[in-house]
Amino acid sequence: MRIMLRKGITLHQGTFTAVIAPEQVILSALNDNPDIGRFLTLFVCGNYSRLLTRFRQASPNIELRRPFTADQLLTAIKEAGHTVIIIEHDPTLFDGAERLLAPIAAALREAGREALVILYAPAMDRPFGTLARQADRLIEIMPSDEPGYRQPYQGTRPYRHDAAAPAQKTLEVF
Amino acid sequence: MTQQLPHRKPWRCSDGKRAELPAIVWGGVKGMWILDSVGRDGVDLWYREGSVKCRHYDYDPPFYLWLPDPSAYHEMIDALGEQYRAGTCTFRTLSGDLSGFSVHAGRSVAEAIEQQTCGDAQLFNVDVRRDQRFMAEQRIFPCGETGGSRFSPDFPHDLRQVEIRIHDNPVRSAICTDVRLIHERTEVLQGTGQSVITDLFSLLEAIDPDVILMSQADLWMPRFQRYAGSRGLAMPFSRTGKYRRMDSRSYWSYGRMEHKDAALIPDGRVLIDTDQSFMYREGGLDGVLMAARLSGLSPNLASRFTPGTLISSYEVYEAVRRGIVVPFRKADAEKVRRFADLKEADRGGMMFQPVAGVYGDVDEIDFTSMYPSIIVNSNLSPESLGQTGREGFLASVLRPVVLLRRETKKKRKEDARYAGIDSLLKWMLVTCFGYTGYKNAKFGRIEVHEAITRKSREILMQTKDLAESRGFCVLHGIVDCLWVRGTGIDDLCAEVNRMTGLFVESEHFDWIVFLPLNDGGGAYNRYYGRLSDGSIKVRGIAARRHDTPEYIRAMQQEMLALMATARAPAELGEVRDGVYRVYCNAVRNLPFAPLPSLAISRRISRKTYAHRCIEGAAVRAYRDAGVDISPGMKIRYVVRDARTYRVDPEWTAERFDPSYYRGLLDKAWKEISYAFRWDGNDVCGEWKAQKVLESLHSAGRQEGYMPER
Numbered sequence: 001m002r003i004m005l006r007k008g009i010t011l012h013q014g015t016f017t018a019v020i021a022p023e024q025v026i027l028s029a030l031n032d033n034p035d036i037g038r039f040l041t042l043f044v045c046g047n048y049s050r051l052l053t054r055f056r057q058a059s060p061n062i063e064l065r066r067p068f069t070a071d072q073l074l075t076a077i078k079e080a081g082h083t084v085i086i087i088e089h090d091p092t093l094f095d096g097a098e099r100l101l102a103p104i105a106a107a108l109r110e111a112g113r114e115a116l117v118i119l120y121a122p123a124m125d126r127p128f129g130t131l132a133r134q135a136d137r138l139i140e141i142m143p144s145d146e147p148g149y150r151q152p153y154q155g156t157r158p159y160r161h162d163a164a165a166p167a168q169k170t171l172e173v174f
Numbered sequence: 175m176t177q178q179l180p181h182r183k184p185w186r187c188s189d190g191k192r193a194e195l196p197a198i199v200w201g202g203v204k205g206m207w208i209l210d211s212v213g214r215d216g217v218d219l220w221y222r223e224g225s226v227k228c229r230h231y232d233y234d235p236p237f238y239l240w241l242p243d244p245s246a247y248h249e250m251i252d253a254l255g256e257q258y259r260a261g262t263c264t265f266r267t268l269s270g271d272l273s274g275f276s277v278h279a280g281r282s283v284a285e286a287i288e289q290q291t292c293g294d295a296q297l298f299n300v301d302v303r304r305d306q307r308f309m310a311e312q313r314i315f316p317c318g319e320t321g322g323s324r325f326s327p328d329f330p331h332d333l334r335q336v337e338i339r340i341h342d343n344p345v346r347s348a349i350c351t352d353v354r355l356i357h358e359r360t361e362v363l364q365g366t367g368q369s370v371i372t373d374l375f376s377l378l379e380a381i382d383p384d385v386i387l388m389s390q391a392d393l394w395m396p397r398f399q400r401y402a403g404s405r406g407l408a409m410p411f412s413r414t415g416k417y418r419r420m421d422s423r424s425y426w427s428y429g430r431m432e433h434k435d436a437a438l439i440p441d442g443r444v445l446i447d448t449d450q451s452f453m454y455r456e457g458g459l460d461g462v463l464m465a466a467r468l469s470g471l472s473p474n475l476a477s478r479f480t481p482g483t484l485i486s487s488y489e490v491y492e493a494v495r496r497g498i499v500v501p502f503r504k505a506d507a508e509k510v511r512r513f514a515d516l517k518e519a520d521r522g523g524m525m526f527q528p529v530a531g532v533y534g535d536v537d538e539i540d541f542t543s544m545y546p547s548i549i550v551n552s553n554l555s556p557e558s559l560g561q562t563g564r565e566g567f568l569a570s571v572l573r574p575v576v577l578l579r580r581e582t583k584k585k586r587k588e589d590a591r592y593a594g595i596d597s598l599l600k601w602m603l604v605t606c607f608g609y610t611g612y613k614n615a616k617f618g619r620i621e622v623h624e625a626i627t628r629k630s631r632e633i634l635m636q637t638k639d640l641a642e643s644r645g646f647c648v649l650h651g652i653v654d655c656l657w658v659r660g661t662g663i664d665d666l667c668a669e670v671n672r673m674t675g676l677f678v679e680s681e682h683f684d685w686i687v688f689l690p691l692n693d694g695g696g697a698y699n700r701y702y703g704r705l706s707d708g709s710i711k712v713r714g715i716a717a718r719r720h721d722t723p724e725y726i727r728a729m730q731q732e733m734l735a736l737m738a739t740a741r742a743p744a745e746l747g748e749v750r751d752g753v754y755r756v757y758c759n760a761v762r763n764l765p766f767a768p769l770p771s772l773a774i775s776r777r778i779s780r781k782t783y784a785h786r787c788i789e790g791a792a793v794r795a796y797r798d799a800g801v802d803i804s805p806g807m808k809i810r811y812v813v814r815d816a817r818t819y820r821v822d823p824e825w826t827a828e829r830f831d832p833s834y835y836r837g838l839l840d841k842a843w844k845e846i847s848y849a850f851r852w853d854g855n856d857v858c859g860e861w862k863a864q865k866v867l868e869s870l871h872s873a874g875r876q877e878g879y880m881p882e883r
Contacts, residue, residue, distance in 0.1 A: 042510065047613075055513070063510045066620070068613035072507035074293050079507075099285070103292040 001039050001083055001116055005029045009139060013083065016112025018119045018132035021141035023050055026120050030086070031056045042082040044073070046090030050122065070097035070104065077107040085111055089121035089128050101127055105134035112136065207331070208316040209384060210442050211472045212418065213304030220442040222333075226384060226413065228442060233308050237284055238265045238298040238499050240274035241291065250290055251275065258283060265298065265499045268557045268567055268617060272296075284502060298499035302490055306470045310494035315470050317463040324467045325574045327582050327595050331463070336383040337448075338374070344393035345801050346825055349401060350374075357381055371401055378410045384443060385459065385473075386411065391447035392478075395438040413442030420478065424806040431779040433806025437478060444473045451477040453484070456601060458594035465598055468575070481601035482609055488602070489617050492571040500616050508620045519624045523653030524631040526638070528688040528696035532849055533649060534743040536683040536703070537663045539637065539670065542583060543600075544654035545607035546576050547676050548629045549622075556610075556619035568617060572606060579603055580677060630654065633674050640673065641666055650688060652698060657686070682706040685743045687849045689715070700845070702734065704741070710734045716842035723838065725771040729760040730842045737849070750850045757843045764835060772835055773810040773824040780805050791819040799823050 001013040006025065011017050019026065030036055030051075037059030044065050045052055052064075063082070067073040070093045077085070087108070094101060108131065111117050119135065121128045132138050210220040217231045239260070241247055254260035258279040264271050274296075277283065284300040299307070314320040318329045334357075341352040349367030354360055355377055363370045363377075378386070388394065395411070402409045409415075422436040435450060446454050446462060453462050454477050465476035469484050470491035476484060493500050511519075541547070548554065550573045555566020582596035609615040611623030630653060637656055638648050646660030658666075667678050686703030688696045700714035716722045717730040733753045740746045776789055781803060783790030792811040796803050801823070803809070812827035814820040816834035 058513065060512060062513060064513055064516055065508055065510050067507045068620070069504050071293065071503040071505035072613075075505050076507045099289060100293060106292065 001035060003029060003033055003035070003084070003116065003118070005139065006141065009141075011116055011118060013116040014112070014114060015136045016108050016117040016119070016134065018121075018128070018135040018138045019141070020121055020124055020128075020139070022143050023054075023122055025141050027051060027054055036084065037061055039083040040081075041084040041086065042076075042080050043086050043088070044076050044080075045088040046093055048090070048092075049088055051088050051120075067093065070094055070100040074100055074104050074107055077104065077111055080111060080115070083115055085115050085117045087117070087119045089119055089125075089131070091121075091125045091127050094127040098127070101130045105131045109134045206314070206320050207318065208309075208314065208320070209333070210444060210474060211305035211309065211316060212441055213306075213308070214416075214418075217305045217308045218441070219305075220413070222384070226442060228413070231308065233304065234278055235299070235304065235307055235311075236276035236278045237300045237502075238263070238272075238274055239277055239284075239287060240272045240296040240298075242294055244275075247291060250287070254279075254283075254287075266497055267298065267499055267501070268493075288503075293505075296505070297502040299494075300502040302494060302500050303471070305472065306487065306491060307494050309470045310491045313495060315468075315491075316466040316472060318467050325578050327464075327578065327585065327592055329463065329467065333384040333444075334382070335385045335387065335459070336378070336381055338386060338388040338391075340389050340394060343825060344390045344397065348397055350394065350397075357383070367401075368405075371398065372407070375402075375407060375410050386443060386445045387448050387454075387459070388445065389447075390449050391445055392435040392437040392450055395445075396436065399438060411438075411443060411445060412440030416441050418474075422804065424804050431777065431806040432480075433777075433804050433808075434478070439472075439474045439478075444477075446473075446477045452480060453477055453598060453601075456594075457598035460591070461594035461598035464595045465602070468602070480605075481598075482605040482612070485602045485606045485609055486615060488575070489568075489571055493567070493617070496567075498567070504614060504616070504618075506619070519621075519628065521624075521631070522627055524634040524651065525653065525698055526648065526651035526656075527698060528650035528657070528701075530688050530690035530694070530696040530848075532685060532687050532743050532746070533659065533683075534685045536649060536657050536659050536686045538681045538683065539641075539656045539658060539663075539667060540679050540681065541633070541654040541674075542677040542679060543576050543579050543603045544630060544633070544676060545626050546572050546579075546603040548626050548633070549607070549610075550576050551675050552625070552629055554610075554622050554625050554629075556617055556622055559619070559621055559625060568610070568622070572603075575599060575603060575606075633676065636673060637670050640669060644669075650696070650698075650701075657683075681711075683711075684741050685746065689845060689848055704738055708738060710738045715845045716838075721774055721776050722842070723772045723774055723835070725760070725764075725767045725835070726838050726842050728771070729756060729839065730846060732756045733846045737846075746849055753846060753850070757839070757846075760839055761836065764832060764839065767830075767835075769812055769827045769830060770824060772812050772830050773827070774813070775808060775810045777808050778803065778805060786819050788813060788816065788819060788821060791821045792823075795821050795823055795826075799826060 003011045005011060005019065005021070006029070037057050039061060041062045042065060043052075043055065043062065044067065046066065047068055065076045067076050073093055077087075108117055108119060112135075119128070119131055124140075206219065206221040206223070208219050208221045209226055212218040212220075216233045218228050219231070220226055220228050236259075244251060251260065254275065254277050258277045260275045260277045262273070263276045264273050265276075281300055284297050287295050287297065309315055315324050317331070318324065322329070337356040339354040339356070340350045341354070342350045349371065351364065351367055351370055353363040353370055353374055355363065355374065361377060363373050398409055398411075399417070401407070411417075418439040418441075420434075420437040420439060422434060424431060424433045437447070439445065446459070448454055451462070453465055457464070462473050462477045465471075465479075465484050466473040468491075469476060469487035471479070471484075471487055479487065490500050550569050553566050553569045555568035558564060558566030558569075579596065579599040582592045582599055586592040586596045607623070607626055610618045610626065611620050612618055634651055634653070634656070638651065641648055641656065641658050641660070644660065644662065644666055646658040646666065648656060648658050650657040663680050663682070667680050670676075670678050683703040683705060687701060689700040691697050697714065702710060702712040702715055705711055712718045712734065715730065717727050717734060733756050736749045736752050736756065737746060740749050776792065778789060778793055781793065783793065792809055793803060795811060796809055810824040811821045812824060813831045813834045814822055814827070814829060816831045822828070
């Protein structure tokens with residue numbers, strides 16, 4: 001099992017890789033890879049995922065789990081028996097729960113012994129840096145149009161005007 | 175006075191067998207009217223028995239520990255046994271019994287265990303407040319006769335109250351110079367700070383109140399403490415001279431940043447910040463006392479907590495009372511699911527978009543406590559979801575609150591004294607649904623949250639179909655409300671009640687205005703209308719918004735008061751000239767408006783702003799004025815020049831930007847004028863009010879004072 005992130009950048013099973021990249025890069029790597037649907041895959045994201053509504057793979061092999069606390073994230077990683085585990089990093093989970101950074105990093109590394117584990121973030125932040133220290137590889141892909149430009153992490157809301165319509169079909173309760 | 179109480183453990187230890195909860199009926203506690211409680215080196219209960227007295231109880235409850243493989247941590251367990259009397263026991267969690275250990279230690283030890291076990295350990299009852307846990311185990315509660323029911327809306331009390339109104343601004347003044355103290359009479363204290371504070375302290379000492387209602391108490395108390403410390407005075411707010419400290423904090427709540435000031439909480443006396451306490455503003459003293467009764471917290475804390483924290487505390491109290499341990503961390507993640515399942519389940523409440531316009535004879539059908547009632551009726555609880563046969567924890571603890579709300583909602587219509595309690599219950603029940611999906615909810619689960627909204631969507635669709643089958647026209651719907659037009663509303667409500675098992679009420683609008691969105695469609699949450707009792711109900715417009723300057727709010731309220739005289743859409747035409755005159759007067763008088771009436775009140779969400787904006791400028795202005803600000807704090811400012819983003823804090827403002835405020839006036843006017851120029855197909859469809867207004871406008875301009883349009 002392998003995922004080609006970009007030409008020349010391939011992620012293999014049995015590794016834990018931390019990836020910083022524009023959302024479009026990770027989305028095209030996941031959406032355009034037919035292997036993702038053939039293997040049992042777990043997508044883990046927080047409450048305000050930027051990728052979830054634009055993830056187009058519809059295979060029944062792809063499963064989802066949404067932890068809303070760092071403790072739940074640890075549980076989700078420990079309980080995952082999937083071939084591919086993709087974690088969309090949510091820094092808000094670690095507000096007041098920095099104590100779990102080390103156990104979660106260790107759990108990611110442990111899971112990466114057998115599965116293909118990807119920890120993804122659009123930009124570097126402190127919790128991500130701590131988790132990535134345990135990764136086999138850290139890959140950072142800059143936006144191609146602006147070399148050297150780091151994408152700032154702006155909020156956690158997923159809504160974008162240029163994005164496809166969000167999955168939710170009714171309005172939120174207010 | 176110190177008393178030893180037998181400690182009630184959820185489960186008996188050592189032999190591994192479950193023990194029945196001993197029914198302690200302890201004479202020393204029974205029959206007390208508890209005013210305050212303090213968990214400090216045991217538990218202190220302050221109670222009324224003629225005067226207010228204090229009784230201390232030695233109480234050192236353990237927390238509970240479960241390990242997946244205890245043998246892997248045998249050294250740690252041995253150390254816990256030696257240092258913290260750790261012993262084996264079985265305890266009851268929401269999802270079943272667990273065999274583990276009881277440890278007589280505090281939170282720091284619990285956190286050290288977490289660290290050492292790398293998150294493998296599950297801990298319980300670590301962060302339950304000691305006094306709350308004590309009262310829950312003893313089945314007593316604050317603010318009521320302990321033999322009575324917590325769920326009764328009638329709890330007479332003879333608490334001695336005093337109200338302190340401080341007219342100085344705590345942000346600007348370190349000391350107060352103008353104070354009103356209201357008890358049997360009103361004392362006016364004015365003068366130098368020293369004399370005012372000395373007099374205030376003396377009066378409090380003499381009156382010896384049980385309850386102090388004080389404006390900006392949480393901001394003034396640290397100043398009083400500093401002043402008293404520097405002058406060697408004794409602060410008389412606490413009956414022991416001791417104060418508990420609550421730290422200030424900023425936090426996200428329902429998508430916006432909130433701020434809570436640090437607080438000094440006295441012993442043996444209830445101190446309520448009448449400006450900052452949401453529960454007091456909404457529910458008054460009775461609301462705060464009822465919150466304390468339900469949650470098992472001191473009224474001092476109940477007045478400072480949000481409705482969400484109160485409902486969570488109520489659930490904790492109930493769990494402890496039932497012998498269920500409370501998890502320290504929320505580690506049980508959502509179950510693994512497929513994408514398609516998530517898309518199907520993860521939706522909010524149902525909304526029907528209205529067609530913007532003015533409608534006559536409309537009924538609003540409102541489900542009372544819809545979400546909590548769904549939890550109760552459908553037995554939705556984290557541990558019982560998908561199971562049948564036994565009532566879940568959440569459903570069983572919410573049932574008495576839902577019933578109590580129905581009772582108070584009915585009673586408040588006849589007796590205004592129940593309004594505060596009803597308001598408190600409303601807020602607690604509103605938040606109980608959100609808490610099922612909240613990340614820190616002790617007894618929440620996202621699947622329960624989704625099940626509730628799914629059921630609510632079904633109910634609203636069923637109700638819509640039923641209404642339409644009976645000839646009603648459904649104009650609008652928001653989650654738990656429907657606006658319909660037709661005849662036989664009482665029969666419809668009765669049928670909905672029978673069909674859904676939920677309690678519904680209706681309100682009749684003589685006319686209602688659904689405002690448009692920019693794209694011309696109807697706005698979901700911006701409307702106003704005249705109820706059959708002659709009052710006006712508004713939602714989402716300037717008169718209702720918190721950040722509207724008082725000058726503009728007053729203008730819109732005056733317009734609405736005029737419109738309230740119209741009993742039907744057709745009669746609105748008779749008041750349109752008067753309403754327009756209100757607008758013209760407001761525009762004409764704008765240059766002379768008092769500056770405080772133009773202050774905009776906002777809650778800031780951050781301390782630094784990347785882009786130039788009015789809010790960012792206001793934060794800078796506050797900082798320049800020497801005010802320490804935190805995210806979530808409320809600020810009040812006057813816009814001096816919107817074009818160059820210049821604003822002033824309310825107290826330093828000397829001039830304002832007329833064109834900016836004119837823009838706000840026009841916006842508020844637009845919301846009202848829509849009712850006159852709407853030319854749809856309804857009874858008021860043929861109006862050409864706009865033309866009339868325009869002719870008025872041009873006439874006015876000739877006189878030289880009418881506003882630009």
